[in-house]
Amino acid sequence: MMRDGAVALASGTIFGAGLALGGMTDPARVRGFLDLFGAWDPTLAFVMGGAVVVMAIAWAFQKRMQRPLLGPSFALPNRSDLTPRLIGGSALFGIGWGIAGLCPGPGFAALAIDAPSAAIFVAAMLAGMMLVRLVDRPA
Amino acid sequence: MGLPGFPDAAPLAGLAGGVLIGLAAALMLLGAGRIAGVSGIAARAFAIGEGSMPRGAAFAFLIGLPLGALVVAMASGAPAPQFASPLLLAVAGLIVGIGTRLGSGCTSGHGVCGMSRLSQRSLVATATFMVTGFATVAAMNALGIEVLP
Numbered sequence: 001m002m003r004d005g006a007v008a009l010a011s012g013t014i015f016g017a018g019l020a021l022g023g024m025t026d027p028a029r030v031r032g033f034l035d036l037f038g039a040w041d042p043t044l045a046f047v048m049g050g051a052v053v054v055m056a057i058a059w060a061f062q063k064r065m066q067r068p069l070l071g072p073s074f075a076l077p078n079r080s081d082l083t084p085r086l087i088g089g090s091a092l093f094g095i096g097w098g099i100a101g102l103c104p105g106p107g108f109a110a111l112a113i114d115a116p117s118a119a120i121f122v123a124a125m126l127a128g129m130m131l132v133r134l135v136d137r138p139a
Numbered sequence: 140m141g142l143p144g145f146p147d148a149a150p151l152a153g154l155a156g157g158v159l160i161g162l163a164a165a166l167m168l169l170g171a172g173r174i175a176g177v178s179g180i181a182a183r184a185f186a187i188g189e190g191s192m193p194r195g196a197a198f199a200f201l202i203g204l205p206l207g208a209l210v211v212a213m214a215s216g217a218p219a220p221q222f223a224s225p226l227l228l229a230v231a232g233l234i235v236g237i238g239t240r241l242g243s244g245c246t247s248g249h250g251v252c253g254m255s256r257l258s259q260r261s262l263v264a265t266a267t268f269m270v271t272g273f274a275t276v277a278a279m280n281a282l283g284i285e286v287l288p
Contacts, residue, residue, distance in 0.1 A: 022156020
């Protein structure tokens, strides 16, 4: 349990530092990337590219491991079905992402940069998540 | 250092930030055996979603996000960025919350962790939210809706 928490805290902290360093906690930078037909800012593509390359290497290691270094077993998604729910949900997410230039990670990270703004975004996001749960499983 | 044709781009900072994000996700994968997907971890922390991750660990990850951002913000001394109005932040947050639960992930879970493993679901999800993200900004610009002063 303690080890789980320590790994998570370290991972979250490095993740948050990466988001801020890459400019992802600046909504103007993110919306600049999404402004493909206007004043396009390709910075986010470098962020995504750097992260994906490092993670592709990590997956190559993972395939050769029986269990994680500090835990009993891997708990990984293994679905491959393409559903209307996946596509519709992702389409909605992109709309919300475009409106304010924030996605979940930078939303939490921005609590250290503009707490009132980030808190509104995060609270609304959690409310949206709760809404889906209530519709899925009415209380 | 800039990028020819894109005076505002920050490719080196972007790449460095991306490598850090990748290392963070790699630590979560190889250390704890889990996906560093922020929307899923947030849902887990607030008991909205199920999962094998202990809730305490999920909270620890979420607390780390602003801690890491704070260190970088303090070290860089850059001026604070602008954010959208409270109304737009609330609308956007609500849509992001609904969309990421229905779509089983966001930029981190699908975009970083899933794409790098060539998950079919993540490739389709990422392509979808990129396209609607592009379309949303284009539509708002066409309608003259200013988000950031």
